[in-house]
Amino acid sequence: QSVLTQPPSVSAAPGQNVTLSCSGSSSNIGNNYVSWYQQLPGTAPKLLIYDNIRRPSGIADRFSGSKSGTSATLAITGLQTGDEADYYCGTWDSSLSGGGVFGGGTKLTVL
Amino acid sequence: QFQLQESGPGLVKPSETLSLTCSVSGGSLSSNYWSWIRQPAGKGLQWIGRIYNSKTTFYNPSLKSRVTLSLDTSKNQFSLKLTSVTAADTAVYFCTRDRDYWSTADYWGQGTLVTVS
Numbered sequence: 001q002s003v004l005t006q007p008p009s010v011s012a013a014p015g016q017n018v019t020l021s022c023s024g025s026s027s028n029i030g031n032n033y034v035s036w037y038q039q040l041p042g043t044a045p046k047l048l049i050y051d052n053i054r055r056p057s058g059i060a061d062r063f064s065g066s067k068s069g070t071s072a073t074l075a076i077t078g079l080q081t082g083d084e085a086d087y088y089c090g091t092w093d094s095s096l097s098g099g100g101v102f103g104g105g106t107k108l109t110v111l
Numbered sequence: 112q113f114q115l116q117e118s119g120p121g122l123v124k125p126s127e128t129l130s131l132t133c134s135v136s137g138g139s140l141s142s143n144y145w146s147w148i149r150q151p152a153g154k155g156l157q158w159i160g161r162i163y164n165s166k167t168t169f170y171n172p173s174l175k176s177r178v179t180l181s182l183d184t185s186k187n188q189f190s191l192k193l194t195s196v197t198a199a200d201t202a203v204y205f206c207t208r209d210r211d212y213w214s215t216a217d218y219w220g221q222g223t224l225v226t227v228s
Contacts, residue, residue: 002155031213032213032214033210033211033213033214035210035214035215035216035217037216043221044205044219044220044221044222045156045205045216045219046219047216047217047218047219050210050214050217051210051214056217088155088156090156090158090214090215090216091213091214091215092212092213092214092215097172098169099158099160099161099169099170099171099172100146100148100158100161100171100209100215101158102155102156102157102158102215103155104155105155105156
């Protein structure tokens, strides 16, 4: 049972836009920075978004992040077949029993 | 730019201790947050713990009784020990650098598969 909630799967056609959601609480998303990761099969997760909205250098501007209250969203525009992957959100949880927390991941299928 | 590389046995017997080391290049261990994350096959990411400057550690409550993290600044390495392992501890283990206190990883190692059998 993951602390952050993500839909298990999302699908869309090439060229379309999608949004992936990540829901948490005031002790994690509500008061800390959200990161988003893309994981291709057999590889380590790759940082797409940090500090809720910022892209590391080299990440296409087709990827964007936002946060409102205790939820965060990753938007991907102009879907490409290479975007088919698992996507995870993560943040710090500041509660007494907290620590790093992740969503269960969303499998994005590009039809 | 940090580069991280995990190393350690790929096979551990049940009830024994899993020990992994992460070698860091491209920067100092000091004043950075370092974590371990694992991923069982076909499943999501599970945060194990974080260490900062050798004196400050945070552990996943579900693993806290079995986990110890340490830093070796002379070798620019940090380590994970997980005791009394069972098959449920079989996973790919990643070492990471956390961007800051309020965030999760920005740099990842490639991961290493540890099988408990």
